[in-house]
Amino acid sequence: MRMMWLGAAVAAFLMQGSTSVSAQNARIDQIIDRFEHANQWRDHVMIVAHRAGWKAGGKITRPENSIASIRHSIDLGVEMVEFDVQKTQDGELVVLHDSWLDRTTTCKGELVKHTLSDLKGCRLIVEGTGEVTDEGVPTLRDMLAAAKGRIMVNIDNKLGVDALPEMVSVARDLGIERQVVIKQNLWNADKIAEMKAVMARVGEGVHFMPIIADDAVRDARFIETATKAFSADAVEMVVWRSQGQGMIADGGPLFGSRARAVAARGDWHLWVNTYPIVNRESGLLAGGRGDELATFASLPEETYGFWAEQGATIIQTDEPEAAIDWLTANGYRTPYDLTN
Known part of the structure; x- marks a missing residue:
């Protein structure tokens, strides 16, 4: 009887592991599908x-650009x-933001x-706590292996x-390569x-995304030209706040009606960055409607809600948990089907 129980327990454990892998595969396939078909997922x-993913609540809580963060x-x-890629003296690709260690x-x-x-001999540190x-320091191969079959990757070169x-x-x-942007x-x-x-040297399979500032x-005519040239699935729109300017009231030319019409015609995502720029004046990105407004001022609706209503269907943030929580609670996220 004990052997029968043990065999059933082992079988259940193996089945659970198989189900988990199957769910992961289903989710990454759906993520890629949503990325490649923007018009079907405007909601x-x-x-x-x-x-x-290195911050939470405005504080650094994990080592940046790390496997732990992934x-x-x-x-x-x-x-x-998103993570940053550089080279060592001997030409190895590693993931590190700064040019200094x-x-x-x-x-x-x-x-x-x-x-x-x-x-x-180097160890990553959590900058906020030491x-x-x-x-x-991870290699590019290490980081991509950690993401394989689980999450898409945006390489900041x-x-x-x-x-x-x-x-x-x-x-x-x-x-x-299909997971990589x-x-x-x-x-x-x-x-x-x-x-x-x-x-032409990169070859097929990987996604290329124009950055437009x-x-x-x-x-909007240039944006259409640029996206058509690469059959882009997304455009990273950089919205600046000029020094002395207040918080923007709309998304500006990159999120105006013409740009949104071009995005719909080309079936690509409008992507906005809400993270703050380290060691620079607060609120320079996202026209002052960034993560700091969401966290320190406790106004996530004026950040994530604002950009969703401006047509953004991808948000790059230092506060992924807060963004997902607010967007989900307010109907801006559609669950993934992990049953298949």
Whole structure:
């Protein structure tokens, strides 16, 4: 009898593990589908965790750009994580925001003066508390492997555009290129042509997203030209607040009626960034309607609700948990079907 009970328990455990993997696969497939078919999901706001998800309530609670942060974002139900990619002295692709190691690791000095082997002794720290973690500086391969089959990835390339094919090659080697979004700032025809040449080297499968900033582009016709050139599924719209300007009352030219019409015609997402810029004046991004307004002023409806009503269907934030909670409670998120 005991052996029969043990066998049934083992079978149940294995089935539970299989169900969990199946649910994960179903969710990542649905995330990608929602990303690739914006017009079908205008009533759902996807969330991107900036620096993989390092903050909560305005405080740094996890090491930025870490595997631990990716796992936490997955647990929260985030659709995509963003992280920064650079190179070591010996040409290895690693994930680190700064060009120096000092702020986020136990090591010192410029990253480009260290080999990957040198970094093995470095540990990531939680900047807000100084806590030293067990995690080292991750390679791009490490981070993509942690995301595989679970969450989409937005690569912030801290190198030149010529490094993008190598980054995508790592994703392709892992078989997850369709989970990856690469991007580049575009503001004129020359930049579009330059990026088209790079994408010819990158190859098929990966998503390319134009970045459009309202201090350089205010014409919806250029946005349409840029998105058509790459069959874009999303555009990262950077909305600045000028110094001395108050909180914006509308989304400006990048979220105006013409831009939204172009987005609908091209079937792509309007993406907005609500995170604050470190060591800069508060509220520069999102026209003053960013994470600080949501957290410190306790006005999430004036941040996440505002941008959802302006047509944003992707929000990149330092506060993924708060954003998901408010958007879900107020009908801006549609649950994923994990039963299949």
